[in-house]
Amino acid sequence: xxxxxxxxxxxxxxxxxxxxxxxxxxxxxxxxxxxxxxxxxxxxxxxxxxxxxxxxxxxxxxxxxxxxxxxxxxxxxxxxxxxxxxxxxxxxxxxxxxxxxxxxxxxxxxxxxxxxxxxxxxxxxxxxxxxxxxxxxxxxxxxxxxxxxxxxxxxxxxxxxxxxxxxxxxxxxxxxxxxxxxxxxxxxxxxxxxxxxxxxxxxxxxxxxxxxxxxxxxxxxxxxxxxxxxxxxxxxxxxxxxxxxxxxxxxxxxxxxxxxxxxxxxxxxxxxxxxxxxxxxxxxxxxxxxxxxxxxxxxxxxxxxxxxxxxxxxxxxxxxxxxxxxxxxxxxxxxxxxxxxxxxxxxxxxxxxxxxxxxxxxxxxxxxxxxxxxxxxxxxxxxxxxxxxxxxxxxxxxxxxxxxxxxxxxxxxxxxxxxxxxxxxxxxxx
Amino acid sequence: xxxxxxxxxxxxxxxxxxxxxxxxxxxxxxxxxxxxxxxxxxxxxxxxxxxxxxxxxxxxxxxxxxxxxxxxxxxxxxxxxxxxxxxxxxxxxxxxxxxxxxxxxxxxxxxxxxxxxxxxxxxxxxxxxxxxxxxxxxxxxxxxxxxxxxxxxxxxxxxxxxxxxxxxxxxxxxxxxxxxxxxxxxxxxxxxxxxxxxxxxxxxxxxxxxxxxxxxxxxxxxxxxxxxxxxxxxxxxxxxxxxxxxxxxxxxxxxxxxxxxxxxxxxxxxxxxxxxxxxxxxxxxxxxxxxxxxxxxxxxxxxxxxxxxxxxxxxxxxxxxxxxxxxxxxxxxxxxxxxxxxxxxxxxxxxxxxxxxxxxxxxxxxxxxxxxxxxxxxxxxxxxxxxxxxxxxxxxxxxxxxxxxxxxxxxxxxxxxxxxxxxxxxxxxx
Numbered sequence: 133x134x135x136x137x138x139x140x141x142x143x144x145x146x147x148x149x150x151x152x153x154x155x156x157x158x159x160x161x162x163x164x165x166x167x168x169x170x171x172x173x174x175x176x177x178x179x180x181x182x183x184x185x186x187x188x189x190x191x192x193x194x195x196x197x198x199x200x201x202x203x204x205x206x207x208x209x210x211x212x213x214x215x216x217x218x219x220x221x222x223x224x225x226x227x228x229x230x231x232x233x234x235x236x237x238x239x240x241x242x243x244x245x246x247x248x249x250x251x252x253x254x255x256x257x258x259x260x261x262x263x264x265x266x267x268x269x270x271x272x273x274x275x276x277x278x279x280x281x282x283x284x285x286x287x288x289x290x291x292x293x294x295x296x297x298x299x300x301x302x303x304x305x306x307x308x309x310x311x312x313x314x315x316x317x318x319x320x321x322x323x324x325x326x327x328x329x330x331x332x333x334x335x336x337x338x339x340x341x342x343x344x345x346x347x348x349x350x351x352x353x354x355x356x357x358x359x360x361x362x363x364x365x366x367x368x369x370x371x372x373x374x375x376x377x378x379x380x381x382x383x384x385x386x387x388x389x390x391x392x393x394x395x396x397x398x399x400x401x402x403x404x405x406x407x408x409x410x411x412x413x414x415x416x417x418x419x420x421x422x423x424x425x426x427x428x429x430x431x432x433x434x435x436x437x438x439x440x441x442x443x444x445x446x447x448x449x450x451x452x453x454x455x456x457x458x459x460x461x462x463x464x465x466x467x468x469x470x471x472x473x474x475x476x477x478x479x480x481x482x483x484x485x486x487x488x489x490x491x492x493x494x495x496x497x498x499x500x501x502x503x504x505x506x507x508x509x510x511x512x513x514x515x516x517x518x519x520x521x522x523x524x525x526x527x528x529x530x531x532x533x534x535x536x537x538x539x540x541x542x543x544x545x546x547x548x549x550x551x552x553x554x555x556x557x558x559x560x561x562x
Numbered sequence: 563x564x565x566x567x568x569x570x571x572x573x574x575x576x577x578x579x580x581x582x583x584x585x586x587x588x589x590x591x592x593x594x595x596x597x598x599x600x601x602x603x604x605x606x607x608x609x610x611x612x613x614x615x616x617x618x619x620x621x622x623x624x625x626x627x628x629x630x631x632x633x634x635x636x637x638x639x640x641x642x643x644x645x646x647x648x649x650x651x652x653x654x655x656x657x658x659x660x661x662x663x664x665x666x667x668x669x670x671x672x673x674x675x676x677x678x679x680x681x682x683x684x685x686x687x688x689x690x691x692x693x694x695x696x697x698x699x700x701x702x703x704x705x706x707x708x709x710x711x712x713x714x715x716x717x718x719x720x721x722x723x724x725x726x727x728x729x730x731x732x733x734x735x736x737x738x739x740x741x742x743x744x745x746x747x748x749x750x751x752x753x754x755x756x757x758x759x760x761x762x763x764x765x766x767x768x769x770x771x772x773x774x775x776x777x778x779x780x781x782x783x784x785x786x787x788x789x790x791x792x793x794x795x796x797x798x799x800x801x802x803x804x805x806x807x808x809x810x811x812x813x814x815x816x817x818x819x820x821x822x823x824x825x826x827x828x829x830x831x832x833x834x835x836x837x838x839x840x841x842x843x844x845x846x847x848x849x850x851x852x853x854x855x856x857x858x859x860x861x862x863x864x865x866x867x868x869x870x871x872x873x874x875x876x877x878x879x880x881x882x883x884x885x886x887x888x889x890x891x892x893x894x895x896x897x898x899x900x901x902x903x904x905x906x907x908x909x910x911x912x913x914x915x916x917x918x919x920x921x922x923x924x925x926x927x928x929x930x931x932x933x934x935x936x937x938x939x940x941x942x943x944x945x946x947x948x949x950x951x952x953x954x955x956x957x958x959x960x961x962x963x964x965x966x967x968x969x970x971x972x973x974x975x976x977x978x979x980x981x982x983x984x985x986x987x988x989x990x991x992x
Contacts, residue, residue, distance in 0.1 A: 133626060135600055137641050140593035140652065147594060159935055161942035163570035163909035164577060168673050169599060169630075169657060170565055170618075188600075190630075191619040193661060196563060198618075200599075211567050221910075221942075222570065227599060231623060243598050255945035259924075270935065384928040479593035480651075494689075498814040505589055505700065512591035512651075515685035515693075 134234030134242030140479035145470060146245075146463060149275070150225055153247045153457050156271050157223035160263060162249055165222045167207040169229075173197040179206050179439070181305070181402045186230045200229035204248040205403070205436070205454060212252055213443030218450050219253035241460060250454030252440070258374050261407045261435060262381035264455040268411050268431045269387045271457060277430070277465060279414040282390055283347070285397035286375055286407050287434075289356075292368020293395065296361040297339040299332070305402065306330055311344050312398040347394040350379050371406070378407065399434055407453065408434030413465070430458045430465075476532065484535040484551075486513040487524040494518070496539050500549065504537070511537075528554040564664030564672030570909035575900065576675075576893060579705070580655055583677045583887050586701050587653035590693060592679055595652045597637040599659075603627040609636050609869070611735070611832045616660045630659035634678040635833070635866070635884065642682055643873030648880050649683035671890060680884030682870070688804050691837045691865060692811035694885040698841050698861045699817045701887060707860070707895060709844040712820055713777075715827035716805055717834050717864075719786075722798020723825065726791040727769040729762070735832065736760055741774050742828040777824040780809050801836070808837065829864055837883065838864030843895070860888045860895075906962065914965040914981075916943040917954040924948070926969050930979065934967070941967075958984040 138146060176187055176199050188200040201207050204224045212220065225247045234242055249267055251260040265282055272280045294307050310325050319341060326337040343362075346352060353376050362368045375393060382388040399408040411431040433455035440450035470477060486501040494517050504511040512533065514524055521538075528536055538550040538559075548561045568576060606617055606629050618630040631637050634654045642650065655677045664672055679697055681690040695712055702710045724737050740755050749771060756767040773792075776782060783806050792798045805823060812818040829838040841861040863885035870880035900907060916931040924947050934941040942963065944954055951968075958966055968980040973991070982989045 135598035137598070137645075138594075138596035139645070140595055143594040143596050146596075158911050159938065159940045161910050161912040161940065164568075164573040165570055166568035166573050166576075168565035168567070170659075170673065188628075189621040189623065191621045193619065200620075214567075215569070229600075243600065251945070253945070256947045259928075259945040259947075262928075266932065266935070381928055384925055385932045480591050481588050482591040495814055498692075498811055502696065502815045505696070508589065510589045510591065515681070515683070515689040517686045517689075 134232070134236070136236070136241065136243075141477045142467075144477050144479050145467060146459075149459060149463055149466060150245070150247065152274055153271055153459065154223065154225060156267055156274065157247075157249045159270075160221070160249070160267060162221045162223040165208075165211065165224055166226065167201070167204075167211055167224070169200055169227070170198045171201050171207060171210070173199045175210050175443070176202060176206060179401075179403060179442075181400075182309075183230075183400070186232050188229045188231055202230060203228050204246050204456070205250070206439070208248070208250055208252075208454075209436075209439040209450075209452070210443050212440045212450055212452075213448075217252070221249075221251050223247070223249045244460045247457040247459050248454060249457075250452055252450050252452045254451055258377045258381060258407070261374075261453050262378055262385065264433055264453055265378075265382060265391065265409060266385050266387060267455055268409070268457075269385075269390060272411060272413075272430065275462060275466070277413055277462065280390065280411055280430070281392055281414055282409055282411045282431075283392050283394040283397045284375070284378070284407060284409040285394055286371035287404050288367040288371030288406060289362075289375065289395065290398065292362055292365040292371060293340065293343045295365050295367070297336050297343075299336065299340075303330065307340070308398045309400070311340070311396060312400060314344065314396050344396040347392050347396070349388065349391070349393060350376065352393055353379065374407065399432060403436040403439045404434040405437045406435030408432075409455075428461065430461050432456055432458070478532040480512075480531060480533075481510050482512045482531065482533045483510045484512075484537050485524060485528050485533045486511055487521060487536045487538050488519075488540055489521040489538065490540045491518040493539060493544075496544055500537065500539055525552075525554060564662070564666070566666070566671065566673075571907045572897075574907050574909050575897060576889075579889060579893055579896060580675070580677065582704055583701055583889065584653065584655060586697055586704065587677075587679045589700075590651070590679065590697060592651045592653040595638075595641065595654055596656065597631070597634075597641055597654070599630055599657070600628045601631050601637060601640070603629045605640050605873070606632060606636060609833060609872075611830075612739075613660075613830070616662050618659045618661055632660060633658050634676050634886070635680070636869070638678070638680055638682075638884075639866075639869040639880075639882070640873050642870045642880055642882075643878075647682070651679075651681050653677070653679045674890045677887040677889050678884055679887075680882055682880050682882045684881055688807045688811060688837070691804075691883050692808055692815065694863055694883055695808075695812060695821065695839060696815050696817060697885055698839070698863075698887070699815075699820060702841060702843075702860065705892065705896070707843055707892065710820065710841055710860070711822055711844055712839055712841045712861075713822050713824040713827045714805070714808070714837060714839040715824055716801035716837050718797040718801030718836060719792075719805065719825065720828065722792055722795040722801060723770065723773045725795050725797070727766050727773075729766065729770075733760065737770070738828045739830070741770070741826060742830060744774065744826050774826040777822050777826070779818065779821070779823060780806065782823055783809065804837065829862060833866040833869045834864040835867045836865035838862075839885075858891065860891050862886055862888070908962040910942075910961060910963075911940050912942045912961065912963045913940045914942075914967050915954060915958050915963045916941055917951060917966045917968050918949075918970055919951040919968065920970045921948040923969060923974075926974055930967060930969055955982075955984065 187202050190198040227243055228246050229243055234240055268282055291304050294304050299307055310322055313322055323337045326332045327334055353372055356362050357372050382391055410429045412429055435453040437451040441447045486497050488497055497513050501511050501513050534554055536552040543550055550559050550561050552559045617632050620628040657673055658676050659673055664670055698712055721734050724734050729737055740752055743752055753767045756762040757764055783802055786792050787802050812821055840859045842859055865883040867881040871877045916927050918927055927943050931941050931943050964984055966982045973980055978991045980989050980991050
């Protein structure tokens with residue numbers, strides 16, 4: 133349940149998509165790493181908050197207690213700490229596992245690919261953070277997914293907001309998860325949760341709302357830096373200062389127009405400590421698709437300066453910032469588009485079919501195809517001793533093979549091959 | 563235990579190796595498929611004989627009972643049956659899981675990559691079988707692994723041998739596993755097992771030995787086709803006839819010289835029904851390596867005509883033949899070679915570092931690198947506001963970046979960039 137086989141047409145399209153993402157990661161100088169699908173259970177413990185129940189655990193068959201990885205970030209942090217690496221730019225494309233309620237039509241699976249790019253190391257503020265957003269911008273632009281928006285926020289600003297609204301620090305995380313629901317629930321329900329379940333005063337809840345409904349750009353940052361309450365909060369001030377720097381860098385990258393500083397953005401995971409972001413596709417106004425596809429967030433990430441330290445015996449911290457591309461959701465969009473366009477995705481790259489119009493030419497075909505393979509040419513033949521020419525040409529048409537190399541009695545005598553263009557039926561002897 | 567992280571240098575070399583293997587599979591017209599790492603436990607049941615105990619099982623967390631795949635062949639057969647596919651040429655490169663005793667220095671892991679190519683469908687005899695051997699030959703040649711030998715045999719010939727030696731059919735599989743030990747045990751021990759544990763007469767055991775010590779080429783096939791006993795056995799006769807055909811095709815492919823018909827070859831798995839093969843690297847006589855690496859088999863496979871039928875509710879069979887490339891063992895060989903050669907494997911593909919000799923040039927660097935990325939150029943910069951030029955050039959040397967694009971006050975005024983060849987120190991303004 134929640135997993136699937138990738139049939140050839142599917143796998144071919146997915147490979148194309150992954151290649152585009154990896155090309156971008158390499159363009160930004162990242163090295164590849166790979167970690168096991170299996171992690172020690174204790175490695176994953178306490179990293180995902182409530183989502184821990186979604187981790188797949190292996191049976192105790194003797195030896196270590198194992199689980200399937202839930203994301204690629206925790207294994208990356210574990211890898212850095214284990215190898216005492218304090219400085220690394222890496223990408224990792226691999227499957228992760230979540231015992232979630234699958235919603236396959238919207239691209240939500242229990243086994244799915246993640247494509248992660250992360251920068252670990254102590255650097256000058258917001259330069260790596262800005263690069264992560266540039267990467268999201270490049271990938272979403274390259275894939276021509278239509279208009280999109282990248283929302284950014286900072287955990288320190290959120291915590292500052294909670295503090296000035298009089299929320300005790302012990303409730304920050306649970307407040308985050310309440311605010312996180314604002315994109316799918318009306319304010320009244322979220323307020324009820326804050327007041328009823330989490331014991332806030334209605335005034336404190338309304339105060340939070342005043343902040344978290346704000347979104348904008350540099351102007352909003354400037355305004356909040358002047359906010360009489362927030363500007364007094366150390367964390368919020370730090371966060372807002374860095375947010376201003378981030379927007380400066382994004383302006384130099386020429387992408388600030390697609391970025392929205394959005395105080396309602398929270399991101400689910402506990403380990404974020406600074407800047408956080410999420411990219412969403414915008415429904416075009418002139419979109420008249422029959423089933424409008426609600427794909428939600430297609431990329432996300434942020435800064436997690438404390439995670440590596442959790443794996444280091446001495447608690448040594450390695451600051452990190454990263455981005456994860458939601459490849460499955462993007463794939464759903466691309467697949468729907470390919471379907472709509474009627475484009476036939478070729479599942480093989482075969483350049484030529486070795487064919488014959490006559491019987492008893494298996495040996496000649498085997499010799500010819502062997503020569504082609506050895507010359508690096510992608511070639512196929514039908515696995516029949518005496519196939520009909522029509523069947524052979526039909527196979528080319530069905531699978532998109534552009535050329536047929538035909539060998540018969542005349543060709544064998546003359547020491548040539550007849551090369552046929554399957555589409556135009558033009559033939560040359562060579 | 564038995565798993566590992568692939569660090570960048572390792573991952574880069576592995577990607578190079580996998581790319582060569584996939585290129586060969588594509589050259590032979592295979593399409594890619596992908597199946598989940600998780601399979602239903604019942605899918606794997608009864609497919610691996612005694613090795614079933616090596617399957618990783620997931621904990622029962624409610625819902626289906628799951629296990630990690632043990633190979634890519636059983637999932638492929640399950641996929642064909644589930645989708646009623648009777649005809650397919652596919653490759654699959656992915657990780658598989660075995661709770662085996664790891665021997666990491668010899669390339670034996672609990673999590674490892676398999677690279678499989680299989681041809682499913684009812685075709686004229688031995689044409690796809692010959693192509694599988696051609697593929698092994700191409701890959702081992704392309705990778706320049708030194709001299710190698712591909713041993714072939716046929717389960718029908720083995721069964722025929724057992725039959726003419728008076729072994730009841732119920733003991734064929736256990737006889738296979740005894741013969742399989744001949745490559746790591748002396749005959750006397752294997753004989754003791756046959757006689758002591760498995761109840762054979764010493765004469766029957768010696769009779770088996772007469773056959774299983776034979777190896778050769780077409781001449782041996784011809785001789786066995788005349789063998790007064792074997793030639794009377796229907797299965798053996800069929801197998802020998804097909805073996806003869808196989809050698810004809812291999813001769814047309816020009817690779818028969820590397821193939822040895824070897825009656826001691828068994829292959830562990832239960833599901834093989836016809837031709838089987840295994841490729842081994844040969845130690846060169848003039849090899850004087852300090853630790854001669856015993857890597858054993860580097861590729862193997864065979865025909866399994868019954869496996870798909872086990873997953874079909876009506877038992878409909880789809881004949882299959884395939885090859886699995888032992889990428890981990892090949893990797894051990896390549897890694898040792900790279901180490902010996904002192905070659906430094908680059909872990910990134912960065913073409914140019916955007917650098918500056920002066921302070922306060924972060925904005926100029928960010929603008930320039932953004933332009934480079936947008937033009938598809940692989941570029942990096944140090945994540946510091948004011949890095950020293952020496953540090954920047956040192957970074958190029960450490961990571962193998964060939965070029966530095968330098969922007970300072972003069973360059974900015976003149977509207978140019980100074981491009982420096984890191985190795986030769988030549989500079990041009992452009």
